Amino acid sequence: MGAVTEADRAPKQDRSRVTRQRLLEAAVACLAEHGWAGSTVSVVAERAGVSRGAAQHHFRTREELFTAAVEYVAEERSAALRGLFPTAPRGGRGTTPRGGRGTTPRGGRRAAGADRTAVVAALVDLYTGPLFRAALQLWVAASNEEQLSPRVAELEARVGRETHRIAVELLGADERGPGVRETVQGLLDMARGLGLANLLTDDGARRERVVAQWGRLVDEALG
Amino acid sequence: MGAVTEADRAPKQDRSRVTRQRLLEAAVACLAEHGWAGSTVSVVAERAGVSRGAAQHHFRTREELFTAAVEYVAEERSAALRGLFPTAPRGGRGTTPRGGRGTTPRGGRRAAGADRTAVVAALVDLYTGPLFRAALQLWVAASNEEQLSPRVAELEARVGRETHRIAVELLGADERGPGVRETVQGLLDMARGLGLANLLTDDGARRERVVAQWGRLVDEALG
Numbered sequence: 282m283g284a285v286t287e288a289d290r291a292p293k294q295d296r297s298r299v300t301r302q303r304l305l306e307a308a309v310a311c312l313a314e315h316g317w318a319g320s321t322v323s324v325v326a327e328r329a330g331v332s333r334g335a336a337q338h339h340f341r342t343r344e345e346l347f348t349a350a351v352e353y354v355a356e357e358r359s360a361a362l363r364g365l366f367p368t369a370p371r372g373g374r375g376t377t378p379r380g381g382r383g384t385t386p387r388g389g390r391r392a393a394g395a396d397r398t399a400v401v402a403a404l405v406d407l408y409t410g411p412l413f414r415a416a417l418q419l420w421v422a423a424s425n426e427e428q429l430s431p432r433v434a435e436l437e438a439r440v441g442r443e444t445h446r447i448a449v450e451l452l453g454a455d456e457r458g459p460g461v462r463e464t465v466q467g468l469l470d471m472a473r474g475l476g477l478a479n480l481l482t483d484d485g486a487r488r489e490r491v492v493a494q495w496g497r498l499v500d501e502a503l504g
Numbered sequence: 505m506g507a508v509t510e511a512d513r514a515p516k517q518d519r520s521r522v523t524r525q526r527l528l529e530a531a532v533a534c535l536a537e538h539g540w541a542g543s544t545v546s547v548v549a550e551r552a553g554v555s556r557g558a559a560q561h562h563f564r565t566r567e568e569l570f571t572a573a574v575e576y577v578a579e580e581r582s583a584a585l586r587g588l589f590p591t592a593p594r595g596g597r598g599t600t601p602r603g604g605r606g607t608t609p610r611g612g613r614r615a616a617g618a619d620r621t622a623v624v625a626a627l628v629d630l631y632t633g634p635l636f637r638a639a640l641q642l643w644v645a646a647s648n649e650e651q652l653s654p655r656v657a658e659l660e661a662r663v664g665r666e667t668h669r670i671a672v673e674l675l676g677a678d679e680r681g682p683g684v685r686e687t688v689q690g691l692l693d694m695a696r697g698l699g700l701a702n703l704l705t706d707d708g709a710r711r712e713r714v715v716a717q718w719g720r721l722v723d724e725a726l727g
Contacts, residue, residue, distance in 0.1 A: 316648040318648075424539070437704060460720070467717060470694045472697065474698075481643060
């Protein structure tokens with residue numbers, strides 16, 4: 282009696298994982314909608330339909346909850362981004378041949394150009410949804426709160442490196458070439474700036490034209 | 505007796521102007537350092553060394569004070585930016601000959617390239633100082649507060665148009681050319697993104713390399 286069997290443990294772990302995930306998703310939605318000042322553990326727990334005690338079992342502090350939330354969703358988005366382009370990596374280091382259709386170099390470059398514009402658009406999309414709004418709220422709150430700042434800076438560096446790695450891979454960029462690394466970095470900075478421009482007004486029409494033009498410029502620069 | 509002479513009025517107007525200016529500068533510093541939540545009219549008045557009553561004589565509401573402050577400093581920065589390049593506009597519509605040194609077109613383009621990289625660097629600098637931090641705090645606060653949102657969106661659109669106009673002029677860009685407008689817009693989006701990247705950590709070294717590369721890309725794209 283009293284012994285916990287394997288069968289008991291498994292569903293409990295599942296429930297715990299589901300609860301954790303619900304809390305993380307509620308935290309991001311809350312941060313995007315109400316900002317840092319309006320986002321407490323209690324508010325998030327209520328939104329997730331979880332008791333405050335259960336929430337605190339998963340996350341001891343508000344800082345822990347919100348950085349974990351932004352990290353979790355960033356990882357989900359990275360996975361989704363890779364999923365959009367299942368055949369990548371395509372170029373750069375030549376690890377994946379492009380179907381061997383025997384196209385001329387000129388034709389090959391054209392196809393790569395079309396692909397790259399789609400990749401640029403998808404990268405920019407990362408910065409215009411609720412995750413970016415939530416991350417922005419967290420960054421700005423961290424810039425005013427010493428307790429939050431080192432943790433968010435570290436998270437931002439980690440997410441930034443991962444996004445850069447994905448961008449290089451999907452664009453088929455060879456970072457050994459001069460200026461290639463900075464071209465990709467600048468592109469991600471532009472994506473972040475476009476996200477910011479979208480914060481107060483729907484900037485979609487302008488953004489589409491900017492993405493089309495810079496998709497072309499980045500494609501030319503990467504060769 | 506009791507009549508206010510011209511001599512009395514002039515210094516009073518001067519004092520009023522100085523008080524207004526001190527309030528605006530204190531408001532921007534306050535917003536950059538403490539964020540929207542920590543920035544009230546009282547806090548700003550104290551920082552400016554002005555009575556709360558005097559502050560409210562100039563600005564009826566908190567919203568009015570902070571949007572006026574960000575606008576005022578943005579105008580100052582625009583003026584300073586134009587001052588950095590007194591010989592502009594240089595290219596594009598050909599309104600200002602470039603010294604008539606009889607350079608070859610190739611040599612002329614090289615010189616323009618060097619100029620443009622300096623212009624790109626100066627444009628990016630607009631987004632990395634206390635004004636950008638203050639503006640960012642205001643944008644994020646506005647995204648959560650309906651009362652503030654339309655006013656800040658209108659301000660942002662106005663400042664954005666003005667910055668775009670200055671950028672086109674200093675870069676000597678001819679917006680009649682295909683993609684030229686979007687090239688400049690994307691550059692300003694990148695500058696905004698670089699400002700955001702600088703919020704939590706000193707991003708200066710990376711930024712310098714990105715600016716050098718994107719300066720080249722923009723110069724080539726503008727021809």
